[in-house]
Amino acid sequence: MSTLSKPKHIGRNISRIRELRDMKQEALAQAMGTNQQAISVLENSETIDDAKLEEVAKALGVTAEGIKNFSEEAVLNIISSHDDSTLNSTINIQPTFNPLDKVVELYEEKEKLYERLIQAEKDKVEYLEKIVKGK
Structure with missing residues (x-):
């Protein structure tokens, strides 16, 4: 029996990374010099050519490999591994x-x-x- 895994949906990864960076499609489109509709099409694409992926990665401030290997479980593990005191100390700013x-x-x-x-x-x-x- 073959254990082929379903290939990652690159467009969905781009969408999640954009959302985690609190960025709207319009903002990503502006950073890439395109329009919101093009970003929507991109996020619905299962595969994206490497040149376009590099462009998206640069606009999002991540690497192309980071987009390809994005895992929500990993992000949740990183967030949950920090205790509250660590998070509070990084946010607390004293002039x-x-x-x-x-x-x-x-x-x-x-x-x-x-x-x-x-x-x-x-x-x-x-x-x-x-x-x-x-x-």
Whole structure:
């Protein structure tokens, strides 16, 4: 008895990878310089030529081999193998500065620029008055 396995559906793999990357067909189409209908046809294709697969892989930010060998089970295993503390520590971002200090700093910088602008205008008026008096 033959144990031939069903070949992987490359278009379906492309679709799942695109979805996992939170990308719409329109965004992938734009990245590839084509339209949404072409992406739909591509995702419904069981096989894709290597040149087109390389182009899709580049637009998705993966390798062609990654698309060919994509397995949802592997993705789920990777996600479930991380405990919650690992996921939380990668997402938790602590700024190294106080945002209010930055606001105050920007306000003070704006005031200094405004004062320089006023001084430049005063200098210009003074210069023009000298020219007018000189005539």
